[in-house]
Every structure is written in structure tokens, then in C-alpha cells.
Amino acid sequence: MNRDSLVEELVKYGYIKSGAVKRAFLKVKREEFLIDAHRMMAYIDEPLPILSGQTISAPSMIAIMLEVAQLKPGMKVLEIGAGSGYNAALLTELVGQGNVTTVERIDELVAFAGRNLKKNKYKVKVVKGDGSLGWAEGAPYDRIIVTAAAPKISKHWIEQLKTGGMVISPVGAVGFFQELVVAKKGKDGSVTETYHGGCAFVPLIGREGWPG
Numbered sequence: 001m002n003r004d005s006l007v008e009e010l011v012k013y014g015y016i017k018s019g020a021v022k023r024a025f026l027k028v029k030r031e032e033f034l035i036d037a038h039r040m041m042a043y044i045d046e047p048l049p050i051l052s053g054q055t056i057s058a059p060s061m062i063a064i065m066l067e068v069a070q071l072k073p074g075m076k077v078l079e080i081g082a083g084s085g086y087n088a089a090l091l092t093e094l095v096g097q098g099n100v101t102t103v104e105r106i107d108e109l110v111a112f113a114g115r116n117l118k119k120n121k122y123k124v125k126v127v128k129g130d131g132s133l134g135w136a137e138g139a140p141y142d143r144i145i146v147t148a149a150a151p152k153i154s155k156h157w158i159e160q161l162k163t164g165g166m167v168i169s170p171v172g173a174v175g176f177f178q179e180l181v182v183a184k185k186g187k188d189g190s191v192t193e194t195y196h197g198g199c200a201f202v203p204l205i206g207r208e209g210w211p212g
Contacts, residue, residue: 003030006043006059015063024066024093025059033086033116050084052106054202057147061199062087068182068196069143069168071095078103078138078160080131080169080204081147085113088124091145097123101138103131105205132206134160141165148204149174153183153191156208161185174203174210 001009007025010016016025031042033056038048047055071077071094079088082104091100102124104110114126129135132154134144139160146157146169157167165185172178180196205212 001043003043006045009045010060010063013060015060015067017067020071020094021063021066024090025063027093028086028089029120030056030059030086032120033084033089050109051112052108054083054106054109056084056086057201062090064180064196064199065145065168066090066094068180069145069166071143075099075142076138076140076162077101078135078141078144079147080134080144080157082109082113082126083147084109085116085122085124085126087145087147088113088117088126089120089122092122092124101125101127101135103127103129103135105130130206130209132156132204132208136160143168146170146204147201148209149178149199149201150204150209152208153181153193154208158183158185158189158191163187170199170201 016022031039045058045060047058073096075095077091077100079102082102088102110128117124134156140162142165144157144167149170167183170178171181178199180199182194184192203210
């Protein structure tokens, strides 16, 4: 399967709904964000191993998250969990160069994501840190997108959102059922949550996450 046929399949089955998300998937070369052993599998709709025991999510799962995020050009986005940099590249296609920061706790992945993004000409700030605490230095954000399963929506993420901003995160126990949660911040600081189906992610390790 190639990139065009994968995107056609994601559209057919309703994972990709918008023209913007479709264009992003057509533009970003997933193979450029994989280790050499898995480049030939780039356009199979499955999660794949990268480095340090981590994975790159299945394209269908990424598409679901990008669609519920309702991203628009110019939005400021924080990603929790850089992984290989693939999701940050898609985010950049949706919100524009220089508008995405991605925080990663594993040194090897900080370097891997940074190299992949630079090689593919994406201007993304890749920082090392505890993503469960967000990244206060760049706040406030329009969107915070979490690519690992959290035990709960971190209070730090909510604090770092703009009014009307949203956190998109898998929430649930490691190895058990997780739910994709969208938490929206109201004008009075209140939080409204909506739920978008089951999912399976690696655990979010950190002070407000799971123990490492």
C-alpha cells in the first residue's frame, strides 16, 4: 500500500473527514519518520515500533485525534510525546511552521524526532521534559495533544490552555481500556469533557502520569 491508497482507505472508513487533514496525510512521508527496518511498512494502518521501546501510532488513530482537535492555521499547539516526529509534522501541516512544540522525556527520541523533522523541513521546537507537566515556557496553547495514555487530564495542561482551548488525550489504565477524551476550557476556567471512543496507547510516564 502507498500513501495515496492509505489516505483513500482512511477517507473511505471515515477516519479522515476534512480536506485539511487529508492534505496533511498526503503531504507527510511516514517512511521518513520510521526506523529503517519498518520503512517498507509505512503505509499499513498499524502502529509500528520506533526506538526506546516506543511506537508510532496507527494512521487511523492519528486521524481521529487530528479531526477531533479541529485545528486551524495559526493555532499554537503543544504535543506531549514527540516519538519519531511524525505527528508533529502532520500538526505543522495543519497549523503552520513554527506553531508546534513537542515535549519528549526520552533523550534518544528527542534526537530522533529532531533529526526527522529537520530533514523534512519542519520547523518544530523539540524539547526534553516531563510531558505530564506540559511545557509552561510556551503557554498558553490553543491545543494540547497527548500521544500517550494518561491516568487523568493533567491540571497543568488545563492551566496552559487558552480560554476555549482543548486537550486531546487518551485516558485510562495501562494495558486496559482507554478512552479518547477531549477536555475544553471554558471562560471561567471550568472544563467540559467529551468522549470519542476506545483506544490503546503506551503509558504516559511522569509526575502527573504513570510511574516509570
